[in-house]
Amino acid sequence: MKCLSIATGITVLSQLVGLSQAFYLPGVSPTDYEKDSQVPLLVNGLTPAYEPSHQSLKSVISYDYYDPRFNFCQAKEGAEKQPESLGSILFGDRILDSPFQLFMLKNESCKMLCKSSYDRPDSRFVNKRILQDYTFNWLIDGIPAATQKYDPQTESSFYSIGFPLGGFVEEKPYLHNHYDIRVDYHETRQGKFRVVGVLVTPKSRANSIQDDEPICDDKDNNHVILETNKEHSVGFTYSVTWVESSTPWATRWDKYLHVYDPKIHWFSLVNSTIIVGFLAGMVISILVRALRKDIQKYNEIDLSEDVQEDSGWKLVHGDVFRTPERSMLLSIFLGSGSQLFFMAGLTVFFALLGFLSPSNRGSLATVMILFYTLSGSIGGYVSARFYKTFGGENWMLNLALTPLVVPGIIFVVFIGLNFWLIFARSSGAVPFGTMFALMAIWFLISVPLSALGSFVANKKEKISVPVRTNQIPRQIPHQPTYLKPISSYLISGILPFGAIFVELYFIFNSLWFHKVYYMFGFLFVCYGLMIFTCITVTILMTYFLLCAENYHWQWRSFIASGACAFYIFFHAVVYWGTKLRLSGITSNILYLGYSMLISFIFFILTGSVGFIASFFFVRKIYATIKID
């Protein structure tokens, strides 16, 4: 079993390493079927759904379709695993073979799958999953089985991915054991057909099988209610209808990608763009004016040789480039942050170009890992360059720690959360082989690339700074309240958060409700806005800090810029309190754990951007004034 996992790990690794292979993902090119040829139906894990009528999500754990407690019918030769990309596995896809037999254009009215028996614990398990609004996730030819829904706002019907495991009658949960599968097909050429949509209407039928014959007659049929005081035998059946559709293969995803309220989305994006643009413009104009005045004043004083007291940021010229505390950690964070910055930018850009279509399951995550790995040398370079600039001596340690600290923290938290998933017997638990593949990618590609970057940076001179640092540090005067650490972080974090607030809502929905995320245009704009606001706000704060003769701007600018991550976490907690009704400790821990991980990644990314911008700002302004 273990060997098998390792083998899968190596396959995944080899798939990821080859760049061309990484973009190969099933479902990109159309499959033509002939009449009566078999069209495989694949099953993915069962996931909890957001049920609008209940206004909440109750769990975040997914379960394997063949979890023995579900007692679903097995494929004849045992369920075969389907090849999946690394990202797809990491994001919880477990796609397996199924016993359903569908043949192109062959309508079937009532076919029997199997008969299963449910003992008491299994009944209790299934009932609990029905209460938590779990849904089936099936795939036919790469597109998900859906239920048809109607959006009264746009007056259009759309396909909502997945269909429910069961329902309720008189407060009692019942299990769906009959599936009416409707497949939309499109004829491309004479005798060649493509699948362009799948709808499933599930039903619950108490007497679905009699004398080993399926009965698909809705007359006086009761629901399958799994009482937990006795054993039950349940028969599973399905019907298939093939319906001609005018939708071509290329646009078959359109009806799945339904935007609930496109107007609101646009409105809020434009809104936040204007607000952010306005504020940033104000910040920049204030800053430029103030700076111009300062520089003029400082240089005049020098010329007239007046015995006038210097004031403001000029006073700290002898300390402004003093080595910050924990310069090793700061440079490591800067390296990792730059790496994340490049990864995020490249991913969003590629997505924008349309490389990551939703039919490439998990391609987003795969591409993210790929880009993160490949920008390893950027991380090493930035880290070593700043470490040297800070006057660090132990460059070997910096080289070794840069690719280990931040990914290590992420990995440890990830493994910890994975234990909870294993404990909950969730299919979302990442298998050993995949973990092994991740480690291999990390140590065999990312670490050497990072070391290479460090090595190159170490050969270079340190970044030149315009002023010399004095031997004795200056006393820092009393600071105004708004420049006290906590208040300055709270103030500076809110603007970048405001830039991404709207998009964050959609990202969270897609993460937790298993919705397809595809609005990369919005995401691209938001990412740009966020980076832009981080830079302007942090520069302004650094300026105020220096004006108050406080030269500890290095960590302050990093944290101030990264402070939007605190708001992201806060937002996640609010979302948790209002939108989610997670039952069970595992779901709650997983939710908070993943939110913390996301916030941490944001913190490192935005913090680094803010610091680097401030660094070049400080370097620039001190280069413009004369110092005797």
Ligand SMILES: *[C@@H]1O[C@H](CO)[C@@H](O)[C@H](O)[C@H]1NC(C)=O
């Ligand atoms: C299958 O049944 C549906 C609904 O009765 C019908 O519209 C369709 O034409 C049938 N398809 C074939 C290939 O017979």
